[in-house]
Amino acid sequence: MVGRELYRLLQCPTCNSRDLAVYAEYVLCAGCRNQYPIHKGYIDLMPRQTEFDYISKYVSEEESMGEELDYREMAPPLLAAGVRHRQIRRMLELKPTDIVFDNACGNGRFGLWNADAVGLLVGSDPAVLFADQALAEMELAQADSRRLPFVDGAFDKSLSVDVLEHFPRDVIHDYLVETARVLKVGGRVAIFSNTREMSPIQPIINISKRLGKFFVKQGVYDFEREARRKSDHIKDLKTWDDVEAALVEAGLKPVKVVFWNSVFTSFVEHVLMKLGESLIAKRRTAKAASATVLTDEAVNASAGAQREIVARRAMRRHLTKSSPIYWALYTxxxxxxxxxxxxxxxxxxxxxxxxxxxxGRYVPAPLPAEE
Incomplete structure (x- = not known):
């Protein structure tokens, strides 16, 4: 969806001009004369005449990543995504008057799940792997987080979910600097990401992981799709101290932190849900499973990813609040x-x-020296 409310927040991502003219098929910058096409559901606001050293795999391998991710359909906020959603929402304390930004929004699910609580929610991502519902109901831009196409102080609040672990340190710095720039003074951002630190109770968490590896060796299921999704994780912020330093360098003051020691989560993700997905996939006939996968872009996904996609699509049809399956997953x-x-x-x-x-007036700090 591209609505009038989005246009008033925009500036040219190439020259920073606010002198923009909106036409039926594109937005024209009067400053640098670049045109930004309006597509079905989003605007292409990638900076022109700009080259970056780092390009995310989600951009460079967008087509193949799309095949593995099964991104077009939305599901309710359940399981690990549901935990992320609920904690982010608690932290941000969203209000009906808030203008909120989902920076590197992926398919747009976290934005959509929070759109009902705010006045306006805008998402951007350099890869256009947007869900169909997001394209229809959410303000979206194709944009690079190092050169955001929004004016200073455009947003009251922002969220960032599963993003920072993908970036090298200099890109993290630029990402956070731009996040701070488009926030109002006193505006807040809620971030979920990972460092390389191990939990003090890691041996307990590893019990579920070892059990999961046992089932993988037995051929019951695999983690191909998850491995593909995490294949470009860098985790350049190695410790929580690194995260704090990066936030401060960007002009952002940490207010609250909650760590996710995944005792119960590890069992659910490595054992319970994988066994459930395997059972669902096996119960479907080979003909029905083939028809489910081969009708769209998932045809080129790996065998393990195909099995998981078949199971998840079968489950999505039952995820309404009138279904006992929904309430089981909610529990x-x-x-x-x-x-x-x-x-x-x-x-x-x-x-x-x-x-x-x-x-106060924000002045970016210099980048830290490389280790």
């Missing part, structure tokens, strides 16, 4: 959320952080 989501309530104070890799844009 499992609450079980996973116990990891935050019981162990959220113990430092580990996965973290949620709420940070606030500091008052």
């Amino acid at each position: 499992i989501t609450l079980l996973m959320e116990l990891d935050l309530w019981l162990f959220g104070w113990m430092r580990t890799g996965p973290y949620f952080v709420l940070a606030e844009k500091v008052e």
